[in-house]
Amino acid sequence: GENVEQHPSTLSVQEGDSAVIKCTYSDSASNYFPWYKQELGKGPQLIIDIRSNVGEKKDQRIAVTLNKTAKHFSLHITETQPEDSAVYFCAASNRLTGRRALTFGSGTRLQVQP
Amino acid sequence: DVKVTQSSRYLVKRTGEKVFLECVQDMDHENMFWYRQDPGLGLRLIYFSYDVKMKEKGDIPEGYSVSREKKERFSLILESASTNQTSMYLCASKSPVDSPPSFGGYTFGSGTRLTVV
Numbered sequence: 001g002e003n004v005e006q007h008p009s010t011l012s013v014q015e016g017d018s019a020v021i022k023c024t025y026s027d028s029a030s031n032y033f034p035w036y037k038q039e040l041g042k043g044p045q046l047i048i049d050i051r052s053n054v055g056e057k058k059d060q061r062i063a064v065t066l067n068k069t070a071k072h073f074s075l076h077i078t079e080t081q082p083e084d085s086a087v088y089f090c091a092a093s094n095r096l097t098g099r100r101a102l103t104f105g106s107g108t109r110l111q112v113q114p
Numbered sequence: 115d116v117k118v119t120q121s122s123r124y125l126v127k128r129t130g131e132k133v134f135l136e137c138v139q140d141m142d143h144e145n146m147f148w149y150r151q152d153p154g155l156g157l158r159l160i161y162f163s164y165d166v167k168m169k170e171k172g173d174i175p176e177g178y179s180v181s182r183e184k185k186e187r188f189s190l191i192l193e194s195a196s197t198n199q200t201s202m203y204l205c206a207s208k209s210p211v212d213s214p215p216s217f218g219g220y221t222f223g224s225g226t227r228l229t230v231v
Contacts, residue, residue, distance in 0.1 A: 001173070009154070034219060043118070043204055043222030044157070089156060095211060095218065101147060101172060102220065106156040 002027040004092050006105025013080050014113050021108045023090035024072040030092040033066060033073045034102070038087045047088075048075070051095075080112045116141040118207050120223035127230050133192040135226050137205030145208035146188040147220070148172075148180065150201045157204065163188055195230045202227050 003026040013019050025033075031052035036044035050057045050064045050073065057064050061080075066073040077084055087109050091102040121136035139146065145164050149157040149172075159172030161180040169180050177199060181189040192199055203226045211218035 004156075006156070032218070036220075036222075041224070043206075043224050044220075045222070046216055046219040049217075049219065100145075101159050101162050101170075103159070103173075104149075104157040106154055 002030060002092055002094075002103040004090060004103050004105040006090050006108060008108060009106065010109045010111070012111045012113060015080060015082060017080055019077045019080050019084070019110055019112075021075045021088055021090070021110070022072060023074070023092075023105050024070075025092040025103075026071070027092070027094065028068075028071065029094045032093050032095045033064070034091050035062075035064060035075050036089045036091065036104075038089065038107075040086075044089055077110075080110075082112050082114050085110060085112045116143070116207060116209065116221040118205055118221050118223040120203075120205050120226050122226050123224065125226060125228045127192075127195050127228065129196060129230055131192075131195045131230075133195050133228065135190040135192075135203055135205075135228070137188045137190070137223055138186050139188075139207035139221070140186065141207065141209070141221075142185060143207040143209060144185070146182070147206045147208070148178075148188070148190045149204045149206065150174070151204055151225070152201050160190065160203075192228075195228075197230050200228060200230045 034049035038044040063076045090105040147162040148160040163182040179191045205223045206220040
C-alpha cells in the first residue's frame with residue numbers, strides 16, 4: 001500500500017519568511033496530492049491540492065509542486081503570517097483505481113514567530 | 115458548505131466498555147471515513163464506507179467495527195475499549211470528484227478525543 005513520509009516534523013519561521021514542507025510517497029499509481037491545515041481544536045481543512053498531470057499549482061501565498069519521477073511533492077508558503085501557525089498534513093491517493101482513501105503524512109507543526 | 119458533525123468532543127470510558135462514536139454529514143456524500151490521530155503518526159485510516167451498508171477496512175481496523183445504516187451517518191464502534199485506543203478520532207466525508215468547490219476533497223469533523231482509563 002501507499003506510504004507517505006513528511007518532513008520536517010516541526011518548523012519555526014519568522015513572520016514574512018517562507019516555509020517549505022516536503023513529502024515523499026511510495027505508490028507510483030498515486031495521482032492526487034492534497035494538503036490539509038489543522039488549527040488547534042479543529043479538524044484538518046483542505047487548503048490546496050494537485051493532480052498528477054500538473055507540476056505546480058498556486059493559490060495566493062501557497063503553492064504546491066509535484067515531481068512524479070522522484071515521487072515527492074512540497075508545500076510552499078510565502079510571506080508567512082502568525083495565522084499560518086498550525087499543523088500541516090500532506091496526503092496521497094489513487095483516485096481512479098485501488099483504494100481511494102487518502103494516506104496521510106505524519107504532519108508538520110509550523111510556528112510563525114511575530 | 116459541507117458540515118460534518120461528531121457527536122462528542124470529549125469522552126472518557128473504562129477499559130472493556132463498548133464505545134460508539136457517531137458522525138453525521140449533511141451533503142449526501144457517498145464516501146465517509148474514520149481516522150485516528152496520534153502525535154508523530156499523523157492520521158491513520160481505521161475504516162471507510164463508500165455507500166450505505168458498504169465498508170472497507172483501512173490500515174488499523176483491529177479492535178474497531180463500523181456501521182452505516184443511513185447515508186448521512188457513519189458510526190465507529192470500539193467493541194471492548196482498551197487503553198491503547200486512547201486517541202483523537204476524526205470522521206471525514208468526501209465530496210464527488212466533479213463537485214465544486216473541493217472536487218473530491220475531504221471535510222473533517224472537529225474530532226472526538228477519547229480517553230480510556
